[in-house]
Amino acid sequence: xxxxxxxxxxxxxxxxxxxxxxxGGVAVLPEMQRLVVETHGWMDALGxxxxxALAQAAPGPNIMVVGLIGWxxxxxxxxxxxxxxxxxxxxxxxxxxxxxxxRLAGRRGLRVAERGLVPIAVGLIAASGVLLAVGTAExxxxxxxxxxxxxxxxLFVWRSRRSPLWVLGVGGVMGALFLR
Amino acid sequence: MSPPAGPPxxxxxxxxxxxxxxxxxxxxxxxxxxxxxxxxxxxxxxxxAETLGVAQVLPGPNAxxxxxxxxxxxxxxxxxAVCGLALFAGPMxxxxxxxxxxxxYGDLPWVxxxxxxxxxxxxxMVLGTAVKMAxxxxxxxxxxxxxxxxxxxxxxxxxxxxxxxxxAPFGLLAAWWGLRR
Numbered sequence: 580x581x582x583x584x585x586x587x588x589x590x591x592x593x594x595x596x597x598x599x600x601x602x603g604g605v606a607v608l609p610e611m612q613r614l615v616v617e618t619h620g621w622m623d624a625l626g627x628x629x630x631x632a633l634a635q636a637a638p639g640p641n642i643m644v645v646g647l648i649g650w651x652x653x654x655x656x657x658x659x660x661x662x663x664x665x666x667x668x669x670x671x672x673x674x675x676x677x678x679x680x681x682r683l684a685g686r687r688g689l690r691v692a693e694r695g696l697v698p699i700a701v702g703l704i705a706a707s708g709v710l711l712a713v714g715t716a717e718x719x720x721x722x723x724x725x726x727x728x729x730x731x732x733x734l735f736v737w738r739s740r741r742s743p744l745w746v747l748g749v750g751g752v753m754g755a756l757f758l759r
Numbered sequence: 760m761s762p763p764a765g766p767p768x769x770x771x772x773x774x775x776x777x778x779x780x781x782x783x784x785x786x787x788x789x790x791x792x793x794x795x796x797x798x799x800x801x802x803x804x805x806x807x808a809e810t811l812g813v814a815q816v817l818p819g820p821n822a823x824x825x826x827x828x829x830x831x832x833x834x835x836x837x838x839x840a841v842c843g844l845a846l847f848a849g850p851m852x853x854x855x856x857x858x859x860x861x862x863x864y865g866d867l868p869w870v871x872x873x874x875x876x877x878x879x880x881x882x883x884m885v886l887g888t889a890v891k892m893a894x895x896x897x898x899x900x901x902x903x904x905x906x907x908x909x910x911x912x913x914x915x916x917x918x919x920x921x922x923x924x925x926x927a928p929f930g931l932l933a934a935w936w937g938l939r940r
Binding site: 596597598599600601602603604605607608609610613625628629630631632633634635636637638639640641642643646647650651655658659662665666669670672673674676677678680687689690691692693694695696697698699700701702703704705706707708709710711712715716718719720725726728729730731732733734735736737742743744746747749750751752753754755757758759 | 780781782783784787809812813814815816817818819820821822823824827828831832835836839843846847849850851853854855857858861865868869872873874875876877878879880881882883884885886887888889890891892893896898902903905906907908909910911913914916918919920922923924926927930931932933934935937938
């Protein structure tokens with residue numbers, strides 16, 4: 580598979596990202612945006628943010644956004660190829676670790692790894708939020724209103740224990756009313 | 760909360776993950792805990808927390824790593840495969856429908872407007888989640904700097920390998936120092 584074919588670039592790109600995706604799918608959104616929007620120009624930043632939003636609104640793991648990107652680049656085959664590239668190798672690693680759990684350094688080593696790596700993931704997740712917000716606002720008819728929706732939604736998710744689905748619903752209504 | 764029940768068979772385990780995948784709105788980890796620990800009693804609270812902890816430290820989607828850990832714990836390779844595939848079966852089928860609908864109607868003006876609003880809200884959701892996580896961590900100054908470093912580097916568009924590999928040693932060192940004794 581040559582690197583010029585979009586399918587090859589898709590698979591190679593997500594393979595590379597997956598191996599460094601400590602902290603899960605949302606933490607590597609900035610890198611995905613670079614791959615999809617900047618490096619290959621498969622879509623603009625708003626298209627990227629919309630697909631992430633669709634994946635959030637649908638049930639299932641956050642990582643499903645990778646499937647939507649794959650679909651856009653190379654159809655159903657692209658969807659499965661991208662998901663497999665993102666999840667296959669790391670699954671084998673997770674299985675290997677699960678099998679040799681007793682031989683690992685034990686709880687202390689694990690706690691150090693968790694405590695030391697999770698702040699990096701949180702910083703990356705915050706950056707994902709900022710990049711998604713900017714990408715959306717730049718493409719929206721009323722950028723300041725879009726940023727307002729983002730800010731309100733951030734406050735709601737931070738302070739309230741209600742389901743985040745409320746936020747997506749309100750965002751959709753605001754969009755229908757004002758963002759035409 | 761019920762006491763830990765006997766180990767689940769392969770089929771109930773697969774069905775449980777099928778359900779987790781299809782009900783897990785906005786990230787599946789909370790739903791998985793609810794079903795596996797509280798409803799079924801297959802894992803204790805601590806078992807689940809440890810499995811999730813390993814899943815978060817490893818690269819890859821946390822929910823999937825966690826499913827593999829749970830599956831392997833009860834049924835080895837077969838369990839890992841069944842749980843991982845069951846987690847994605849429902850969402851993948853739905854996603855194909857969503858993608859097809861997006862292709863067909865995504866450019867209609869009102870669909871564009873609604874999706875832009877949802878995208879703005881989803882961005883806020885991610886930000887709010889990050890704030891919540893940071894609050895829960897209560898990091899000391901060194902770990903706070905590591906987190907802010909990751910934020911700043913990612914916004915400056917520093918490539919991911921440089922961010923992760925550059926900051927991990929500092930994060931691990933700070934954590935090791937903080938957890939000493």
